[in-house]
Amino acid sequence: MSVGFDFGTATCSVANIVNNIVQPIAVNGDESFIASTLCAPNREAVSEYLYRHLNILPMSEVGEKLLQSSINTNKREGLDVIPEDLRFGKQATALYLEDPTDYYYVKSPKSFLGILGLDEIRYTIFEDIVCAMMANIKRNVESSLGKLVDETVIGRPINFHNRGGEQSNIQAENILCRAATRAGFKHIEFQFEPVAAGLEYEATLTTDRNVLVVDIGGGTSDCSLIRMGPTWVGKQDRAESLLGHSGSFVGGNDLDIHLASKSFMFEFGKDSDAKTGLPMPNMPFWECIAINDVIAQKTFYSRANYRELKAMQSSAKEPDKLARLIEVYDNTLGHSIVAEAERTKIALSESENFSARIQLFAEDINIPVSVEEMEKSIYRPVKQIQKLVRETLAQAQVQPDEIFITGGSARSPIVREAIKSVVGNVPIANGDYVGSVTAGLARWANLCFK
Template identity: 55%
Template sequence: MYIGFDYGTANCSVAKIENGQPTLLRLEGDSTFIPSSLAAPTRESVSEYLFRHRGIKPLDTIGEQMLRRAIHVNREESIELEAEDMAFGQAALDRYLDDPRDMYYVKSPKSFLGASGLRDAQLRFFEDLVCAMMDNIKTQAEHQTQQSIHDAVIGRPINFQGRGGETANRQAEGILLNAAKRAGFKQIEFQFEPVAAGLDYEATLSEDKIVLVVDIGGGTTDCSLIEMGPSWRGSSDRSASLLAHKGQRIGGNDLDIALAFKQMMFPFGMGSKMESGIEMPITQFSNPITINNVQAQNDFYAFENLAVLKGLHKQAQEPHKLARLLEVYHESLGYNIVRRAEEAKIALSDQATYRAGIQLFSERVDVDVSRDNMIDAIEAPKRKMIALVHDVVAQAGVKPDVIFMTGGSARSPFLREAVQAELPNIPVVSGDYFGSVTAGLARWAEVCFK
C-alpha cells in the first residue's frame, strides 16, 4: 500500500487513494492531523525507545555509539524506559504542560533539519526524532487501514529552514529519507509541497489554467506557478508545467514568534532597565521564544546563561519581571509563550482584542493584544512572504489565471488581503487549508507507485 505523507512543521498527516479520491487517515483519536511534537522522560530516551520498543536499529557506528550512550545515561538516572513513556502529538504537548520541568519536549523538528553546523551526532539525533514520529504515524495508519504500508511520497518545501542553500536542502532531505527507511518505508519519493497542493486543486479544473500556488506552512512559505488542468492531469513528468517556483524559510511559526516578541515579552522584563539605566539585553527575550532556531534555544537554556540571568535579576529596576524570565528558563516555557501567541493570532482574525493568559507556576500573566498590535507585529515576516509572490511571477514572466492559497496560515485574512493587493483582479481560491498538500501527495503517490 502507498500513501502521501505530509511531514509538516506544525502538523503531520497522511492520505491514501480510495475510489479514486484522496482520503486522510486518522492519526490521533478522531483527528486526521497530529501535531509535530514529541515528549519523553529524557532527550536520550528517543534513541533507546526506537531500539528497545520498536526494534529500530541505528544505520551506522555513530548511531550505535549514541544508542549505547543513551542507554548508559538513562541507567545512571535510574530511568527504566517503557513504551508508554513516549508521547506524540497533542498527547506530547499535554504531558509537557503537565510537567515541563521533568519532561523532554520538542516541537517542529522539521524546522531544524537544514540547520548549519550540525555535528554528526546531532544529525543522527534529529534522524531519531523524525523516525520515532514517522514510525508512530505509520503504525496508526496501518491500524486504521488494516494494511501494511510500504511506499510513500513525502512532501518537502522548496527550501528547508537553514542558511546553507542546497547543502541545507540535501541535509534535511537526507534526514527525512533515512528516518523513513528506518521507520519501514521501502519505496520513497519526494515532491514539492506547493506542487502537491496544486495537484489536488488541479483535480477540480475542467480547463487548463496557470495557477499560482501559495503554500504558507508552519516553517516555510512556498510559491509555485504551474500550468494545470486536463492536459496535464496524471502525467508522470510535470517538469514542463512548472513555470517558476521559489521558497522562503519563513512561515506561520515566524508570525507567532514575531507576535510573542513584540507583545508578550514585556512582562518578563523586555524594555526594562538595570539600576545603571542600561536597557536589558534584547537577546535574553528573543532567544527563549525563537523555537525554530537551535542556537538561540541552546544559548538561552545553557547552564552558563543561568548566572547571566541571575545577574540581570539582581541589577534590575523591576526585579519581579526578571524573576518571571528566570522561571521561563527553569521551566522551559518558551514553547508555552509562543503557543499563547498563536492562539492570539488566530483569535484576532475574528475579533478586535484578545487577552492571552501565560500560565507560570507562580502566577498567571495576562497580556492584552489588539488586532492592530498583531498586524504591526507580523509586518516584517508578511513582507517577506509577499515578496515571494512578486518574485515568482516576475521569474516566470507571466501572470496567473488564479491564485490557490493553502497551508494553515493562509486562513489569515490579513495575508490573503496582502496577496490580493500584490496581484489585484486575479481570483484567490482555497481548498482544504491543512489537507491539500497531503491529498496532492497521495495523488502523486498513485502516479509513482500504482
C-alpha cells in the same frame, strides 16, 4: 500500499486514494492530524525506545555508538525504557506541561533538519527523533487501514532553511529519507509541498489555468506558479507546467514568535530599563521564544545564561518582570508563550480584538491584542512572504489567472491582503487550509506507485 505523508512543521497527516477520492487516514486515535511533537524522559530514551520496542536498528556506525551510549546512560540513571515513555502529539505536550523541567520535549523537528554544520551525533539524534515520530504514525496508519503501508510520497518545502542553499536541502531530505526507511517504508519519493497543494486544487478545475500556489506552513513558506487543469491531470512529467518556484524558512511559527516578541515579552522585561537608565539587553527576550532556532534555545537555557538573567534582575528597574523571565527559564515555558501567540493569531483572523492569557506559577498575565497590533508585530515575516511571491512571478514572467492559498496561517486576513497587494486584482481561492498538501501528496503517490 501507497500514501501521501505530510511530515509538517506544525502537524503531520497521511492520506490515500480510494476510487479516485482522497481519504484522510486516522493517525492519532480518530484524528487525521497529529502535532509534530515528541516527549520522552530524556534524549537517550528515544534511541533505546526505537531499538528495544520497535526493533529499529541504527544505519550507521555513529548511530550504533549513540545507541550504546544511550543504553548505558539510561542504565546508569536507573531508567527502564517502556513503550509508554514516549508520547506524541497532544499527549506529548500534555505530559511535558505537567513538569517541563522533567522531560525531553521536541516540537517541530523539521525546522532543524536543514541547519548546516551539524556534527554526526546531532545529525543522528535528529534522525532518531524523526524516525520515532514517523514510526508512530506509520503504525497508527496501518492499524487504521488494516494493511501494510510501505510506499510513500513525503512532502518537502522548496527550501528547508534560509542559509545553506541546495546543500541544506540535500541534508534535510537525507535525514527524512533515512528516518522513513528505518521506520519501515520501502519505496520513498518526495514532492514539493506547493506543487502537492496545487495538484489537489487542479482536481477541481475544468479549464487550464496559470495558478499561483502559496503554501504558508508552520516553518516554511513556498510559492509555485503552475500551469494546471485537465490537460495536465494524470501526467507524471510536470516539468513544463512548473513556471516558477520560491521558498524560504519563514512560516506560521515565525508569525507566532514575532507576535509573542512584540506583544507579550514586555511583560517579562523586554524594552525596560536598568536602574542606571540604560536599556536592558534584548537578546534573552528573543532567545527564549525562538523555538525554531536550536542555537538560541540552547543559549537561553544554558547555566551561564541563568547567571546573566539573575544579574539582569538585580540591576533592573522592574525586577518583578525579570522574575517572570527567570520563571520561563526555570520551567522551560518558551513553547507555552509561543503557543498562546498562535492561539491569539487564530482568534484575530475572525475578531478585531483578543485577550491573550499566559499562565505562570503564581499568576495569570492577560494581554489585550488588536488586529492592528498584530499587523505591526508580524510585519517582517509578512514582508518575507511577499518577497517570495515577487521572486516567483519574476521567474515565471507570467501573470497568474488566480491564487490558491493554503496552510494554517493562510486564514489570516493580514497575510491574504499582503499577497494580493503584490499580485494585484487576481481572485484568491482556498480549499482545505491544513489538508491540501496531504491530499496532493496522496494523488502523487497514487500516480507514482501504480
